[in-house]
Amino acid sequence: MTASGYNRRERPAKPALSREGIVAAALDVVRREGAERVTMRRLAKELDTGPASLYVYVRDTDELHAAVLDELLGEVPRAAEGDWRSRLWTVVSTYRDVLYAHPGLARVALVTPLNGPNYLAIVDTVLGLLAEAGVPSGPAAWTVDLLLLVATASAVEHSTRKDRPDAERQHDALAETVRGLSPETHPNIVAASENLFSGNADTRSRWAIDALLNGARTTPLPD
Amino acid sequence: MTASGYNRRERPAKPALSREGIVAAALDVVRREGAERVTMRRLAKELDTGPASLYVYVRDTDELHAAVLDELLGEVPRAAEGDWRSRLWTVVSTYRDVLYAHPGLARVALVTPLNGPNYLAIVDTVLGLLAEAGVPSGPAAWTVDLLLLVATASAVEHSTRKDRPDAERQHDALAETVRGLSPETHPNIVAASENLFSGNADTRSRWAIDALLNGARTTPLPD
DNA sequence: ACCTGAACACCGTTCAAGT
DNA sequence: ACCTGAACACCGTTCAAGT
Numbered sequence: 411m412t413a414s415g416y417n418r419r420e421r422p423a424k425p426a427l428s429r430e431g432i433v434a435a436a437l438d439v440v441r442r443e444g445a446e447r448v449t450m451r452r453l454a455k456e457l458d459t460g461p462a463s464l465y466v467y468v469r470d471t472d473e474l475h476a477a478v479l480d481e482l483l484g485e486v487p488r489a490a491e492g493d494w495r496s497r498l499w500t501v502v503s504t505y506r507d508v509l510y511a512h513p514g515l516a517r518v519a520l521v522t523p524l525n526g527p528n529y530l531a532i533v534d535t536v537l538g539l540l541a542e543a544g545v546p547s548g549p550a551a552w553t554v555d556l557l558l559l560v561a562t563a564s565a566v567e568h569s570t571r572k573d574r575p576d577a578e579r580q581h582d583a584l585a586e587t588v589r590g591l592s593p594e595t596h597p598n599i600v601a602a603s604e605n606l607f608s609g610n611a612d613t614r615s616r617w618a619i620d621a622l623l624n625g626a627r628t629t630p631l632p633d
Numbered sequence: 634m635t636a637s638g639y640n641r642r643e644r645p646a647k648p649a650l651s652r653e654g655i656v657a658a659a660l661d662v663v664r665r666e667g668a669e670r671v672t673m674r675r676l677a678k679e680l681d682t683g684p685a686s687l688y689v690y691v692r693d694t695d696e697l698h699a700a701v702l703d704e705l706l707g708e709v710p711r712a713a714e715g716d717w718r719s720r721l722w723t724v725v726s727t728y729r730d731v732l733y734a735h736p737g738l739a740r741v742a743l744v745t746p747l748n749g750p751n752y753l754a755i756v757d758t759v760l761g762l763l764a765e766a767g768v769p770s771g772p773a774a775w776t777v778d779l780l781l782l783v784a785t786a787s788a789v790e791h792s793t794r795k796d797r798p799d800a801e802r803q804h805d806a807l808a809e810t811v812r813g814l815s816p817e818t819h820p821n822i823v824a825a826s827e828n829l830f831s832g833n834a835d836t837r838s839r840w841a842i843d844a845l846l847n848g849a850r851t852t853p854l855p856d
Numbered sequence: 857a858c859c860t861g862a863a864c865a866c867c868g869t870t871c872a873a874g875t
Numbered sequence: 876a877c878c879t880g881a882a883c884a885c886c887g888t889t890c891a892a893g894t
Contacts, residue, residue: 465869535821
């Protein structure tokens with residue numbers, strides 16, 4: 411205001427705001443500091459403005475997160491080599507891995523209906539693979555949702571835990587609790603305890619997808 | 634401090650803090666104002682103290698939320714009438730309904746491993762029903778997880794949307810987007826569009842459970 | 857020991873006012 | 876029209892200090 415030379419900054423020039431610019435800056439912050447730091451205020455600081463300015467281009471934080479997520483979903487391969495089963499596994503597990511890698515973003519995939527181009531491309535690919543897999547077209551439509559829901563939920567489950575160092579301890583606490591259960595009060599848990607904690611995240615995911623697929627193939631939609 | 638009569642309050646006496654008291658107060662707030670308002674600060678106000686005091690009895694907000702959720706899970710019936718399929722449906726859908734009814738709490742079920750008594754009772758019940766359903770004991774252990782994961786994720790999906798009045802509009806926006814898709818770029822979505830949005834939440838849930846079960850029965854654990 | 861005021865480091869969103 | 880400073884109404888968690 412007073413000093414006329416003050417307008418010169420290190421950053422060449424303050425670029426005009428735009429939706430694209432905001433999403434791009436958000437992507438940058440995601441990669442540098444994680445999705446948790448993609449907040450309106452943090453982003454405004456990044457763009458050298460106040461948080462109110464962002465609301466001209468973006469409805470709210472969730473919408474921004476969804477836009478960033480769709481951008482990241484560009485990494486998910488549309489096609490791959492191999493039979494339908496391994497291609498399906500590739501797509502779904504890559505989708506899940508993107509969410510794994512961005513803990514703060516997995517939540518938004520559950521909370522707002524995604525409708526970005528990359529998300530839609532994935533849905534289309536999965537539907538194609540389900541047809542190849544012999545899932546009838548009725549169940550297939552519901553199966554995509556279920557498949558992506560499971561992938562998303564697994565990511566939220568796993569990734570948020572990675573975040574917190576006491577998570578392993580908490581998981582151990584659960585295993586401990588289960589070990590301490592009496593066969594009198596919890597007969598079925600005690601009987602199943604061997605398998606309750608077996609397998610790693612990947613093995614279990616893969617089994618879940620297979621089971622889902624086998625179920626979808628044999629379970630007709632209700633009339 | 635200065636006025637000696639100030640200690641007399643409407644509330645009979647300030648009760649000593651305790652974990653039970655805190656959880657009870659939290660439950661109260663959940664029922665009166667919703668789970669979103671169960672924050673450390675809000676609760677401290679309720680208990681007439683500062684937020685720091687709660688940390689003596691509760692590790693963090695998530696742990697508090699998990700404790701409240703377990704309390705609410707007491708509503709889920711352990712047994713019910715009918716064959717295994719309808720009993721399983723009752724348990725799983727009641728579990729989901731509890732989460733539906735408490736949007737802010739569904740998240741915690743995904744994020745922290747639950748290990749409260751009521752949760753464990755539900756797991757035991759479901760394991761019993763899966764045995765009755767003829768699911769082999771290996772897959773059964775993984776199926777409980779998957780079943781409750783799907784129920785939880787559906788609750789997060791649906792309930793958070795109920796929260797926000799523009800959610801329906803957003804869903805319509807998705808349907809609109811899908812309708813506008815070209816068969817050239819998204820052949821499978823266009824072909825499936827009839828079923829993509831068919832069915833209500835309950836119908837789809839029920840189908841998902843059936844499909845899961847059918848899959849679990851026929852998909853052996855990997856070696 | 858047990859408890860807590862006050863501080864630190866943040867949030868999302870709105871709206872009146874400025875250019 | 877487009878943009879934004881400042882305010883409103885909150886957060887979780889820690890820690891030095893008090894009883």
